[in-house]
Amino acid sequence: MNFDRSGADALMEITSRPELVFVRGQGSWLEDHEGKRYLDFIQGWAVNCLGHCPEPVVKALQQQAATLLNPSPAFYNEPSMNLARRITSASCFDRVFFANSGAEANEGAIKLARKWGQLKRNGAYKIITMDHSFHGRTLATMSASGKPGWDRIFAPQVDGFPKADLNDLDSVRALVDDQTVAIMLEPVQGEGGVIPATRDFMQGLRALADEHGLLLIVDEVQTGYGRTGKLFAYELSGVEPDIMTLGKGIGAGVPLAALCAREAVSVFAHGDQGGTYNGNPLMTAAGIAVFDTLTAPGFLDSVQARAQQLSEGLWDLSAKWGMGGERGEGLLRALLLGRDEGPAIVDAARNWAPEGMLLNAPRPNLLRFMPALNVTEQDMDTMLARLDEVIAKVRS
Template sequence: MKFDQSGVDALMEITARPELVFVRGEGSWLEDHNGKRYLDLVQGWAVTCLGHCPPALVEAITEQAKVLINPSPAFYNQPSMDLAKRITGASCFDRVFFANSGAEANEGAIKLARKWGRVKRSGAYKIITFEHGFHGRTLATMSASGKPGWDTLYAPQVDGFPKARLNDLDSVKALIDDQTVAVMLEPVQGEAGVLPASTEFMQALRELTRQQGLLLIVDEVQTGMGRTGKMFAYQHSGITPDIMTLAKGIGGGVPLAALCAREEVCVFQHGDQGGTYNGNPLMTAAGIAVFDTINAPGFMDSVNERAQQLSTGLLALSAKWGMKGERGLGMLRALMMDRADGAAIVEVARKRSPQGMLLNAPRADVLRFMPALNISADEIDLALAWLDEIIAQVRA
């Protein structure tokens, strides 16, 4: 198949893309327009959590598309109610609002917290977020994010998001005032290079917010749906947040997200929140297929076994090449390198022949791994062997 430059020219330029077109995917593998196959350890940034085109997801979408796609969110539909029951049953939350992206779910969390502040805290609106955090690409979620440079990209920012430092409780305390309504964080900062919040910090933060009468919001867009070895990352620290957002893995590859909250926080009135496609049966049927697969007996045991295998392998590579170790939770892991050659490793991995490998470097000296939760042991061994080979080539 010829690469279609005219098609490229018709797309808005928003990122540097290599001259390849993916045409087919199955499990942990993608195939491009030339028939070359790639072992995918990115999976759409933890989106295709069951790999590419998993049969259960394909079947759920196909069967739902035959009967009802979108009756509008002004009416109930069965798949959305069924998925909401599954999420509330597996978590500490009572209510779910479905959306289409992580940014939209986080935007909803910000709106819900501000509405709660108006109703419960005399109009308090500030939400403490964290340096290097990432919450999305709307104006409000970019303002909430702590990504360097984003404070000026679309200035002026949305007001009300003072930044604390992850795992530093004193930095949070210093920002609390009578206008503070919530604290919002990722249990693992993914875009920052896979930086986990410690169990001690999560527990202390929950206690602090409880004492101060503030909401605790966990952004689990990347960490939710089994990615960290538990269904939700907040469960590692045994806390009860007030609000949680989900996206990426919840749909297994389709646009689906969720805003989850405890009953006492649900202060939206009719008309406060909505969305044309939100909670449509086609996407929520896909969500049910993903949820049921992840919660099938033995699935999470396998996820944790593969996570341990990946962690051990990355540590071995780190020791061999004089790197700085690895970190992460479950199947969200990072190799901390001793030099800034992450981009070169990503490029050489993609260009590898006859088969390539897809990697991600969120920082120049960090490689991030987000494989399918059901990647096989043999595929992890293959990935580690190829990575060793690629590092040798880059550093020759």
């Protein structure tokens, strides 16, 4: 099968894509239009938490598609209520608003915090976020993000997002004033280079927020739903946030996200928040299948086992090749290369024959690993062995 350049030219140009088309996937493997297979350790940027075409999700979609697709968010539907109850029962939150993407959930979190500030803090609206953070691609979430240069791409930016340094509590404290309403962060900065917030920092933020009457918001779009070995990453620090956002893995490949909040913070008035497809039965039915799979006995234990295997394997590679070690939480990890060869390794791995491998380099000097949470021990060993071969080729 030839690559259809005319079809590609009909798509809006937003990123550089290789000349291949993926046509099917199963588990940790993808197949392109020429029949070549690829071991996938990107998984849609941590979206496909159960791998490609997981049976529970496929079954849930098939059954729900034949029952009810979208009655409108102006009415209740059973899958959305059932998924919301599962999330609140497993977390410290009381209310859930379902959205279509992590950026939309984060936009909702910003709106909710500002509405709470209007009602509870004399109109306070500033949300302290972290340098090098990533919260999405809407105007407000780009402004909230600390990605270099994003404050100029679509200027003027949305006001009210002073930037602190991750794991530097004093830098956060210095930004608090009478217009501050919340502190917002990712428990692990994914796009920023897989940098975890320390336990002390998370606990310090909770104490600082309590001291000044502020909200603590955790963006768990990438870390939520088992990615760190806990159902939610905030559990690693023993803190309870006021607002949490979920996305990516919550739907295991379908467009589903969530804004979660405590009862006292759930201050939206009717009409403040909505969306045509929000909480539709088709997506939330898939979400139930994902949640039930992840919370089945032993599942998170297996995530932790594979995380240990990945961490140890990356440390071995680092020692062999004189690199800078590895870091991360659970199955969100980075290999610190010590030199700017990430893009070359990504290209070489993808072009490897007879089977390719999909890796990600969010920064030139590191690789990020986001495998399926149910990746097998064998596939993990295969990835580590092949990565060793790719590094050898690139460095030769």
